[in-house]
Amino acid sequence: MSETVRVRFAPSPTGYLHVGGARTALYNYLFAKNKGGTFILRIEDTDLERSTDESLRMQLSDLQWLGLSWDEGIDPDTLEDQGEYGPYRQSQRLEIYRKYCDELLSKGLAYYDFRTDEELEKIKQASEKFTRIPRPDNILPFEEAQKKVREGVPAAVRFKVDGKEDHVIEDLVRGEVRLPEDMVSDFILMRSNGMPVYNFCCAIDDALMEITHVFRAEEHLSNTLRQKMIYEALGFKLPQFGHLSLILGADKQKLSKRHGATSCNQYRETGYLPQALLNFVALLGWSPGNDQEILSEEELMEKFDGTRLHTAGAVFDQEKFKWMNSVHLRALENQKLWNHLKPLFEKENISLPENEDFIHKSLEIFKPKMETLADAPELFRPIDGKLFEVTEEADEVIAWETTPEVFNAWEEELKKHHNMYLTPEEFDEAQNHVKEKVGVKGKQLFMPIRVAVIGKPHGADLKSLVPLIERESLIARVKQCRGDK
């Protein structure tokens, strides 16, 4: 009895995927998964000026990175259609729009508008409190207008917004939303260059692709009114809409570039995990209804059924996102985490042992200190002897009266051993010997040693850290700290 759920995400390929877009895509994806439905990717590329294949590929790559795979749409590599309802790129559906446009034109539900940009601009300037574009004084009869168009006179096609009735939309998020029809003016269906415009394509495609539910941002509310009119004029069945609250910046304005990082790609490049981004944006405007905040994709799928969506906007809190990323990062299996980290080490020219033992031990020490993947190079750099350097932070410690003695004693201890690495026990023993010999304890003791190991007074626990570094390298480091040549 219940029809199959078909939802879509319909980005326009202009730049990277925005986090708001990621959330919209996620909700639609989760809803499809939750209902056993189909998730469709449609490309809204009718704006020739701004849409590029490069952007398209960037968006597809972002979606893939997030793991939001689609059942119908276009192949991310070949960009070829996949599915029964194609083409899935609006730029390849032009004849379809043309056909429906002619239908509306011939029925008198739409008309050719021969006014130029300049004329329209003049009209806008003329009225003080301009809100809507007025209908032209004399609309040519269809046949006559068509003839003129065929002769090459440019004209846009506008939909006639006549009625004075209110439209009621049963919104999945907001309940009954009443929109007065005169809220919008006669809107464009086809540009004068022959390209159809968003509201028209969207309505036609959603109808033809048999979309059942549309989750999209609140800013589309007035478009929904336009699209409803198109649906009705063409006799299509309206899908269910759910208008999502907006994601806001710290100043409560719609999240945009001036708020800093807003594209998925930026987060990807600064060391965020896709599962963290998904988890975080999922909770911006929706909650599972309990106190659980860390959710896997599977849990999200299971719990997201299109209800419990918030009506008010949500501020994107970078701090909390960072925290959530650190939680997902710590939950990651060591080997998987290492695979994420490897390219970063290579990029920074940090050479590290790659045996299982080292990976496990080092990650156990450094994982709690990482918030993003990008924190790893700083943490691991001191392990690589060739990159060892004494930082300014260490100056104070080096200046302590007893520090040179600690350095010497530490070096002597290291020289007593012969194995490549010290064990944690051997380190303890060595440290105790230094303590007895120099007669210092506490900060006076371990801070100089830490400086001699990683070049700075703060960092990971020495007992776990020292066994990860070659003894020879440790000796070289003390020398360097002491200023030996």
Add this chain to the structure above:
RNA sequence: GUCCCUAUCGUCUAGAGGCCUAGGACACGUCCCUUUCACGGACGAGACACGGGUUCGACUCCCGUUGGGGACGCCA
């Protein structure tokens, strides 16, 4: 300006008339763990925008005010 949407700690949120002296999380503060830094743990501070109704009873329902946001494109 017009229309639409919206309103619980600084932020994300739980709360669907009595379970609320309003719960959780981030951030913040104190303490514990720790010979540093993190992680972890305990505790603390911190909110129902305001005014009217409805009701025996409102954070929860209705109306208004105020605040915030969005739309008003031959962008999507």
